Amino acid sequence: xxxxxxxxxxxxxxxxxxxxxxxxxxxxxxxxxxxxxxxxxxxxxxxxxxxxxxxxxxxxxxxxxxxxxxxxxxxxxxxxxxxxxxxxxxxxxxxxxxxxxxxxxxxxxxxxxxxxxxxxxxxxxxxxxxxxxxxxxxxxxxxxxxxxxxxxxxxxxxxxxxxxxxxxxxxxxxxxxxxxxxxxxxxxxxxxxxxxxxxxxxxxxxxxxxxxxxxxxxxxxxxxxxxxxxxxxxxxxxxxxxxxxxxxxxxxxxxxxxxxxxxxxxxxxxxxxxxxxxxxxxxxxxxxxxxxxxxxxxxxxxxxxxxxxxxxxxxxxxxxxxxxxxxxxxxxxxxxxxxxxxxxxxxxxxxxxxxxxxxxxxxxxxxxxxxxxxxxxxxxxxxxxxxxxxxxxxxxxxxxxxxxxxxxxxxxxxxxxxxxxxxxxxxxxxxxxxxxxxxxxxxxxxxxxxxxxxxxxxxxxxxxxxxxxxxxxxxxxxx
Numbered sequence: 055x056x057x058x059x060x061x062x063x064x065x066x067x068x069x070x071x072x073x074x075x076x077x078x079x080x081x082x083x084x085x086x087x088x089x090x091x092x093x094x095x096x097x098x099x100x101x102x103x104x105x106x107x108x109x110x111x112x113x114x115x116x117x118x119x120x121x122x123x124x125x126x127x128x129x130x131x132x133x134x135x136x137x138x139x140x141x142x143x144x145x146x147x148x149x150x151x152x153x154x155x156x157x158x159x160x161x162x163x164x165x166x167x168x169x170x171x172x173x174x175x176x177x178x179x180x181x182x183x184x185x186x187x188x189x190x191x192x193x194x195x196x197x198x199x200x201x202x203x204x205x206x207x208x209x210x211x212x213x214x215x216x217x218x219x220x221x222x223x224x225x226x227x228x229x230x231x232x233x234x235x236x237x238x239x240x241x242x243x244x245x246x247x248x249x250x251x252x253x254x255x256x257x258x259x260x261x262x263x264x265x266x267x268x269x270x271x272x273x274x275x276x277x278x279x280x281x282x283x284x285x286x287x288x289x290x291x292x293x294x295x296x297x298x299x300x301x302x303x304x305x306x307x308x309x310x311x312x313x314x315x316x317x318x319x320x321x322x323x324x325x326x327x328x329x330x331x332x333x334x335x336x337x338x339x340x341x342x343x344x345x346x347x348x349x350x351x352x353x354x355x356x357x358x359x360x361x362x363x364x365x366x367x368x369x370x371x372x373x374x375x376x377x378x379x380x381x382x383x384x385x386x387x388x389x390x391x392x393x394x395x396x397x398x399x400x401x402x403x404x405x406x407x408x409x410x411x412x413x414x415x416x417x418x419x420x421x422x423x424x425x426x427x428x429x430x431x432x433x434x435x436x437x438x439x440x441x442x443x444x445x446x447x448x449x450x451x452x453x454x455x456x457x458x459x460x461x462x463x464x465x466x467x468x469x470x471x472x473x474x475x476x477x478x479x480x481x482x483x484x485x486x487x488x489x490x491x492x493x494x495x496x497x498x499x500x501x502x503x504x505x506x507x508x509x510x511x512x513x514x515x516x517x518x519x520x521x522x523x524x525x526x527x528x529x530x531x532x533x
Contacts, residue, residue, distance in 0.1 A: 202470035245308025311337025410485030
C-alpha cells in the first residue's frame with residue numbers, strides 16, 4: 055500500500071530515511087573501493103581453510119558447501135560501484151518507506167546480497183581454528199600427561215622397593231647358590247613379535263632345565279590382542295597344573311607381562327589355586343608412549359602415516375592384529391585396568407631398567423635367530439647367526455623419549471609405566487635396554503655382570519619370598 059506524497063513544506067519521513075540509507079551505502083561503497091584485494095583475500099582464506107581441513111581433519115568440523123563458499127566471496131569494486139549508483143537512483147526516485155526501513159534495519163535485500171557473509175561461516179571458522187589449536191596442543195604434548203599416571207592415582211596401592219634384596223639374591227645366584235623350589239612350574243611368557251624370534255627365552259629355559267626345574271615357554275601368538283592372549287595363557291596354566299599338580303610361577307617380558315596380568319585379572323576365580331605369583335619384566339603395564347605416539351589420533355603418527363605403516367606391517371607382513379599395539383596405548387590400558395584390576399592377593403614383582411647409550415652399545419649386535427645351511431660333505435650342518443642392531447635402536451628410542459618427555463626408559467617402556475601398583479619393584483642402576491632380557495649379544499657379558507638367565511632366576515627367587523611373606527601375613531591375620 056503506497057503512502058501519499060508529502061507537501062513541499064513538510065519533509066517526508068521516508069525521504070529522510072532513504073537519504074540516510076543512501077549515505078550509508080555510499081560510505082560502505084567507498085570502504086570496499088578502498089580495499090580492492092578484499093575479495094581475493096577472502097577467497098584465499100576459504101581455500102586455505104579447505105586445504106587445512108583436508109590435511110588436518112578436525113573432529114566436529116563440517117566443511118562449507120559450494121553455496122556457502124559463494125556467499126563468502128565479496129563482490130569486486132566495480133560491482134559495488136554499480137550497486138551504489140543503483141541504490142542512489144532508487145532513493146532519489148522515491149521508494150516506499152517499507153523498503154527504505156528494511157534496508158536501513160540491515161535485513162537482507164536484493165541489492166546487497168553479494169555483501170552478506172553468513173554467520174555460520176564465522177562459527178565454522180572459529181571451530182576450525184579452535185580444533186587446529188587443540189590438535190596442535192595434543193601433538194606437542196603427546197603422552198606427557200599420561201606417563202606415570204598409575205603413580206598419580208591416589209586410589210591405587212603403593213609399591214615396595216625390593217632392589218636391595220634383589221641384588222643380594224643375584225649375588226648369591228652368581229655364586230651358585232640357587233634357591234628356586236622345584237615344587238612349582240615356571241612359565242616364561244614372551245612379548246611382542248616373539249613368534250619371529252626363535253631364540254626368545256630359549257637360553258633362559260635351558261638354564262632352568264639344567265638346574266632340574268620344570269620350565270616352559272608359552273607359545274602364544276604375541277601379535278594378538280591382550281584379551282586373546284590372556285585366554286591362551288589361562289589355558290596354558292590349567293594344562294600345566296592338571297598335568298603336574300603343581301602351581302605355576304609366571305615371568306612375562308614386555309607385552310607378555312601385560313598379557314599374563316590380564317589373564318589373572320580376567321580369570322582369577324579359575325586360576326587362584328593354580329598360580330603362585332607373577333613377575334613383570336620391562337612390561338608397559340600403564341601403557342607405552344611409543345605405541346601411543348604412533349597409533350593415537352592427533353599424535354606424530356598422523357603426520358607421517360606411521361599408523362598406516364604399522365597396520366600394514368602387523369596385519370600383512372607379520373600376520374598379526376594391530377590391536378596388539380593399540381592395547382598398549384594409554385587410553386586402552388586405563389580403560390582395561392579400571393574395568394579389570396589385578397587381584398590384590400596376587401604376589402607381584404615389577405622390574406624395569408634404563409637403556410645405555412655408550413659407544414659399545416651402539417655398535418653391539420643382538421643374536422635374534424640362526425640360519426642353518428644344508429649338510430656339508432663331512433655330514434655336519436653349518437649355523438650362521440642372524441643378528442640385528444637392536445641395542446642401537448633401543449638407545450635411539452630412549453634418547454628420543456628423554457628429549458621429548460624427559461623420561462628414562464629402556465627404549466620402549468618408561469620406568470614409571472613399568473611399576474605395577476601394590477608390587478615389589480626392582481629398580482637396578484645397571485643400564486639394560488628392552489631387548490637385553492631375551493636376546494643375547496654376540497659379545498660375552500663382562501665377568502662382573504650377571505647374564506639374562508641369572509637375572510630371571512633372581513627375580514623369580516624374590517617372587518617366591520614375596521609369596522611366602524604374603525602367606526605368613528595372611529596366616530597371622532587369621533589367627
